Each structure stands twice: as C-alpha cells, then as structure tokens.
Amino acid sequence: MVYTVDVYDKTWKVTSKFELNPEVFSDEKINTSLIHEYLLLQEANARNAIASTKTRGEVSGSGRKLYKQKGTGNARVGDRNSPIRRHGWVAFGPSSERVYEKAMTKKARKVALNGLITMKVKDGIVCWLDIDTMKPSTKDAIALLSKMWKNEKKVLLVLDKKEEWIVKSFRNIDGLKYLMVDYLNPRDLMNADAVVFLKPALEFVNQN
Numbered sequence: 001m002v003y004t005v006d007v008y009d010k011t012w013k014v015t016s017k018f019e020l021n022p023e024v025f026s027d028e029k030i031n032t033s034l035i036h037e038y039l040l041l042q043e044a045n046a047r048n049a050i051a052s053t054k055t056r057g058e059v060s061g062s063g064r065k066l067y068k069q070k071g072t073g074n075a076r077v078g079d080r081n082s083p084i085r086r087h088g089w090v091a092f093g094p095s096s097e098r099v100y101e102k103a104m105t106k107k108a109r110k111v112a113l114n115g116l117i118t119m120k121v122k123d124g125i126v127c128w129l130d131i132d133t134m135k136p137s138t139k140d141a142i143a144l145l146s147k148m149w150k151n152e153k154k155v156l157l158v159l160d161k162k163e164e165w166i167v168k169s170f171r172n173i174d175g176l177k178y179l180m181v182d183y184l185n186p187r188d189l190m191n192a193d194a195v196v197f198l199k200p201a202l203e204f205v206n207q208n
Contacts (some may be wrong), residue, residue, distance in 0.1 A: 001027065003121045005202070010131040012147040018128050020121065021206045030115040038112040039186040041102040049100065053093030056081065116189050117205065125194045128202050136168035145173070145196075156192035158184065160200035181205060 003025050004017040061081045069076055083091040120126045129144075145155060157170055157178040170176055179188065181201040189195065197205070 003118065005121060005126050005128050005197075007128045007130050008144075008147075012144050015130070018202070024114050024206060025118045025121060027118070029111060030118055031111060032115075034108055034112040035116050035186060038104060038109055039190070041104050042185055042187055044100045044102045047100045049094070049096050049098045051094040052096035053090035055093075055095075056083075056089040059087070059089045061087070112186065113184055113189070114205070116186055117195070120189065120192075120195050125192075127194075127196055128199060129196050130199045136165045138169055138172050141169040142173060145176070154191060154193045156188055156195045158195065158197045158201045160198060160204060166198075 002022050003020045005020065006014045007016045007018050009015045059081045061079070063079045063081065066077050066080060067074070081088045083089050117126065153175045155173075155176045157166075157176060158181050159166060159178055160181055162180065166178065170178055177188065177192075181197075181204050184205070
C-alpha cells in the first residue's frame with residue numbers, strides 16, 4: 001500500500017497529494033519493538049546520575065577501633081565510620097559515576113523513526129507544507145495551523161533548516177514545537193497530535 005499526505009500551500013489550501021516511498025513507509029516497516037527500544041534509549045541517554053553516596057574511602061574520620069575486641073561485654077565493633085553508624089559510609093549506595101547510556105545502530109534508529117512516522121500517516125495526522133517563504137506573522141501561522149488542524153493541541157513542525165521567518169512566525173504558538181529533521185526523535189513524534197513537514201524535510205525522510 002502506498003501512503004499519501006496532503007500538500008498545503010501558502011493560501012492554506014490542499015493542492016495535491018504526495019506519495020510516500022513504499023520502501024520507506026509501509027506496514028511491513030513498522031517495528032514496535034524497535035520503536036520502544038529507541039524511546040528507552042532516548043530516555044536513558046537523557047538521564048543524569050545525580051544520586052551519590054560516600055564510600056568507605058570518602059568519609060572523613062579516624063579508622064581507629066572504638067574499643068577493644070574482648071572483655072567489655074559489648075558486641076564486636078570497628079571504627080566510627082562503619083556503615084551501621086550515623087555519619088558512616090554507605091554500603092551499596094548509588095554513585096554519580098553510574099552510566100545509563102544505551103547504544104543502537106543508525107540503521108535501527110532510522111527504521112524505528114520511519115515506522116513511527118508511518119503510524120502517524122495511517123492516523124491521518126501528517127501533512128506537507130509547501131511554502132518557500134512568508135511574511136513573519138504569528139497571526140498568519142495560527143490561521144494556517146487552524147485550517148490544517150482544528151482540534152489538535154500539540155503540533156510538531158519539522159524543518160530542513162532554521163529559517164528566521166519560520167522561527168518568528170511559529171515560536172510563540174502554544175503547543176507547537178519545531179525542530180530540525182536531523183533531530184527527529186520518538187518522544188516528540190509520539191507526543192505530537194499532528195506533524196507538519198516542510199517540503200525539503202519530508203523529501204529528506206522520504207529517501208530510501
């Protein structure tokens with residue numbers, strides 16, 4: 001099956017349909033396991049190890065035995081830095097040196113993203129915006145988006161490069177996020193109620 005997306009022009013009208021490459025976007029390419037793995041990778045790589053406790057070598061204090069081993073009637077004891085004592089070192093505690101990063105091949109990431117975009121296309125919430133330039137205007141940008149998507153609150157705008165007129169027009173719209181096509185990621189795609197590609201950006205992801 002060949003999927004298509006609507007092509008909008010600067011007059012906010014659907015001018016044509018754009019056929020997506022079936023070798024890139026198809027039901028056979030949807031791999032939910034890869035999508036899940038890519039999302040976990042993104043979340044893990046953004047995680048910072050902030051929890052940290054002191055080990056035996058990091059706490060300050062004397063290492064002298066508190067009292068002799070025998071003859072006192074008390075239990076055997078070590079120094080005052082013991083992990084069972086207040087202000088002592090922590091046994092098996094978290095360390096800031098822990099690394100949460102995961103790895104995934106470039107090919108697998110591409111397959112996961114293409115599968116996720118295909119799912120969005122099947123839901124009918126992906127379109128192509130064919131405009132080369134427009135006067136920087138947030139009012140016009142809101143009117144354009146309301147014409148394309150009436151009820152969707154969160155819109156993802158995918159650009160091929162950062163254009164000043166695009167940034168000025170769309171940056172102050174609540175619920176809209178724009179990013180470069182090179183930075184497409186599963187979290188932003190999954191959170192979006194609608195995805196709008198500029199022409200060069202969609203042509204880029206449409207390549208095999």
